[in-house]
Amino acid sequence: MAIEVGDAAPDFTLMNQHGQPVTLSGYRGVKNVVLVFYPFAFTGVCTGELCALRDALPEFENDQVQLLAASCDSVPTLRVFSHQEGLEYPLLSDFWPHGEVSRAYGVFAEDKGCALRGTFVIDKDGVVRWTVVNGLPDARDLHDYAKALQAL
Structure with missing residues (x-):
């Protein structure tokens, strides 16, 4: 079952497309987060x-908001994808342990081995x-994400 409104967002650290760690709690108290699986x-x-x-992007990545997009793809795959499509925001690899963060958020499709299309707007308090x-x-x-952010 997916995480619901009012729940604490499960913390995680995943590698971005450049092999650098990104930790959700690193934004706590600093920025709201739009987490897109x-x-x-x-x-x-x-x-x-x-x-x-x-x-x-200016709506979803600015002084108040950080956009994070996560899939079960590997870091090298995400690097090539971000370069090809000009995606400058963090693409996070939930590759190994396979789908661990997607599972924590309740959006991992066991039968397909990938994340569903889940989006979570997380406030500065997590x-x-x-x-x-x-x-x-x-x-x-x-x-819909933009409206949710405006309501914060």
């Missing part, structure tokens, strides 16, 4: 969603304030 790099819907976030989980083929509306 997606199934796989280089797939149509995922690429579309992540490029839409890239194109609206509490989930908004969430949505879509199935693999169903893209999310990033305008």
